[in-house]
Amino acid sequence: MKATFSPSAALAGRTLFVLGGTGFLGKVYVSMLLERFPEIARVYLMVRSTADSGARFRDVILPSPAFDPLRARQGEGLEAFLARKLVVVGGDIAEENLGLPEDEAARIAEDVDVIVNCAGLVVFNPPLESALKTNVTGIRNVLAFAHRLKRPALVHVSTCYVAGNRSGPRREDEPVVGAFPRRGADGADAFDLEAEIRGCERLVARVREDAHEPALVVGFRRAARARLLEEARDPDDDKALRLG
Numbered sequence: 001m002k003a004t005f006s007p008s009a010a011l012a013g014r015t016l017f018v019l020g021g022t023g024f025l026g027k028v029y030v031s032m033l034l035e036r037f038p039e040i041a042r043v044y045l046m047v048r049s050t051a052d053s054g055a056r057f058r059d060v061i062l063p064s065p066a067f068d069p070l071r072a073r074q075g076e077g078l079e080a081f082l083a084r085k086l087v088v089v090g091g092d093i094a095e096e097n098l099g100l101p102e103d104e105a106a107r108i109a110e111d112v113d114v115i116v117n118c119a120g121l122v123v124f125n126p127p128l129e130s131a132l133k134t135n136v137t138g139i140r141n142v143l144a145f146a147h148r149l150k151r152p153a154l155v156h157v158s159t160c161y162v163a164g165n166r167s168g169p170r171r172e173d174e175p176v177v178g179a180f181p182r183r184g185a186d187g188a189d190a191f192d193l194e195a196e197i198r199g200c201e202r203l204v205a206r207v208r209e210d211a212h213e214p215a216l217v218v219g220f221r222r223a224a225r226a227r228l229l230e231e232a233r234d235p236d237d238d239k240a241l242r243l244g
Contacts, residue, residue, distance in 0.1 A: 007037065008037060008039060011033075011037045011039065011040045012037075012039040012040070013039070013040075013041050014040055014041055014113045014114065015040075015041045015042050015043070015044070015111050015112050015113050015114075016033070016040065016042075016043050016044070016112065016113065016114050016115075016116055017043075017044040017046070017108060017112040017114070017115045017116070018030055018033075018043055018044065018045050018046065018115075018116045018118065019046045019093055019098070019115065019116070019117045019118060019119045019142060020046075020093075020117060020118035020119025020120065020157075021045045021046065021116075021118055022045070022047055022048070022057070022061050023118060023119070023122070024122060025118055025157065026118040026119075027061065027064050027066040027067070028066045029116070029118060029157075030043065030045060031066045031067045031069060031070050032069075034070055034081075034082075034085055034086065035069045035070040035073050038081075038085070040085065041085075042084070042085050042086065042087060042111075043085060043086050043087070044087045044089055044108055044111075044112060045057065045086060045087070045088050045089070046089055046090075046091045046093075046098065046119075047061070047088055047089070047090055047091075048090070048091075048092055053088050053089065053090035054088045057088045089104065089108070093117075093119050093134070093138035093139075093141050093142055094133045094134060094137055094138045094141070095141065096141060096144075097141070097145065098141055098142070098145050105145070105148070106148075109145065109148035109149055109150075110150070112149055113149075113151070113153060114153040114154070114155060115142065115145065115146050115149070115153065115154045115155070116154075116155045116157065117139070117142050117154065117155070117156045117157060118157045119134065119138060119142075120134060120135055120138075120157075120158075121134050121135060128200055128203060128204055128207075129204045129208075132197070132200055132201065132204065136197060136200075139156070142154070142156075175190075175191065221241055224240065224241050225241070228240060228241075
């Protein structure tokens with residue numbers, strides 16, 4: 001008889017490190033994980049680095065309706081349950097070592113069985129610089145950290161739309177055919193991931209340089225001040241006028 005997979009058995013006694021668990025999808029995942037599988041050992045939850053990541057989770061993230069089922073199940077014991085099962089850490093996948101101090105990174109890597117990465121931009125037209133920082137550099141940093149685990153294991157959750165219909169391992173090594181951003185550039189006729197990334201990085205650098213061209217800055221500030229006036233806002237607000 002074909003064996004059936006048991007999530008409860010698979011998660012019992014395991015320790016997970018959840019990245020991006022404070023986002024739209026991540027909050028639901030963390031809540032369901034703790035509510036449906038209380039036999040899990042613990043969950044490390046990365047919160048974007050702030051002065052007090054624990055307070056941010058308690059005051060901003062935990063009140064979300066996504067955690068209502070967990071509140072209903074645990075009742076007055078919620079605080080004690082979270083103290084046993086949840087460890088909030090401050091970090092950022094866009095930074096090396098996920099923005100963690102080395103001693104904390106080593107401790108987490110030693111303790112964790114599986115990394116679950118839900119971090120990623122959930123818009124389809126972000127600034128290229130932001131997309132590279134989160135969806136390229138960030139994922140590379142996550143992979144590097146996963147290799148520090150005793151038995152590296154990583155579950156990567158797509159920003160959206162994954163509905164596979166084939167079981168078993170599937171390698172992403174099929175050649176990219178047809179159009180791709182750099183086809184024909186510098187004689188390129190085959191897809192090269194690293195070349196695509198380098199090309200994006202050069203484009204970001206060029207746009208940032210062009211954006212600070214004096215004539216463009218004057219035009220930008222003039223248009224921005226007019227827009228602020230239309231919105232009945234302070235046209236001399238330096239923060240709103242800053243190029244970044």
